[in-house]
Amino acid sequence: MLSVKSLDAFYGRAQVLFGLDLAVAHGEAVALMGRNGAGKSTTLKCLIGLVPHAAGEMTLDGVDIARLDAFRIARLGLGYVPEERRIFTDLTVAENLEAGRRPPRQGSPDWTAERLFVLFPNLAEIRRRRAAHISGGEQQMLSIARTLMGNPTLLLLDEPSEGLAPKILEEIATTVSALKAEGLTILLAEQNLRFAGAIADRVAVIETGHIRWQGAMADFAADTEAQARYLLA
Numbered sequence: 001m002l003s004v005k006s007l008d009a010f011y012g013r014a015q016v017l018f019g020l021d022l023a024v025a026h027g028e029a030v031a032l033m034g035r036n037g038a039g040k041s042t043t044l045k046c047l048i049g050l051v052p053h054a055a056g057e058m059t060l061d062g063v064d065i066a067r068l069d070a071f072r073i074a075r076l077g078l079g080y081v082p083e084e085r086r087i088f089t090d091l092t093v094a095e096n097l098e099a100g101r102r103p104p105r106q107g108s109p110d111w112t113a114e115r116l117f118v119l120f121p122n123l124a125e126i127r128r129r130r131a132a133h134i135s136g137g138e139q140q141m142l143s144i145a146r147t148l149m150g151n152p153t154l155l156l157l158d159e160p161s162e163g164l165a166p167k168i169l170e171e172i173a174t175t176v177s178a179l180k181a182e183g184l185t186i187l188l189a190e191q192n193l194r195f196a197g198a199i200a201d202r203v204a205v206i207e208t209g210h211i212r213w214q215g216a217m218a219d220f221a222a223d224t225e226a227q228a229r230y231l232l233a
Contacts, residue, residue, distance in 0.1 A: 079152025137168030
């Protein structure tokens with residue numbers, strides 16, 4: 001479904017991605033793991049078109065997305081939940097969802113506000129509240145739900161566990177697992193192994209802009225040496 005080959009990216013003169021190769025198959029959940037500053041967020045921003053790449057290939061369902069604008073990539077079915085959440089704080093929860101609405105897409109679940117309120121019952125209870133006045137965990141749920149209103153075929157999640165209480169984190173992990181069970185393809189940028197392990201089938205570990213380790217999540221979860229090398233400071 002998603003294929004990335006030999007991807008290079010820069011911030012100014014500083015190169016941050018070096019010949020990165022990555023693939024995600026239909027219905028699969030892949031965790032892109034690594035320390036802060038390893039290149040996880042930059043990779044996702046390159047995929048959605050927010051950071052220009054200097055070299056390499058990126059295709060989504062066989063379509064070259066390497067030189068497309070971000071809005072065109074989104075219309076092809078790539079949904080992006082940024083680390084900063086980026087919700088509309090002056091709108092209500094329900095209005096935020098409406099802002100993300102796109103027509104149904106063949107091959108992906110048809111998400112509606114009411115269906116998402118079943119998936120995120122916390123949001124149903126506060127649907128008329130302005131997003132500026134909801135908790136950080138609720139904002140993260142809203143960011144995911146609003147992206148789902150675009151009916152993506154592939155969901156990019158950037159550090160969804162960041163700064164959340166353990167109970168909220170467990171709820172979001174359960175919800176993302178339910179999305180995977182619906183057939184949604186997921187690429188998750190994360191450094192929380194417990195959270196990623198509850199969702200992902202495979203792991204690609206990034207360090208200083210290079211993919212250093214790839215394999216099954218079960219193998220990585222059992223490899224304490226690799227965890228210490230790539231995830232611990």
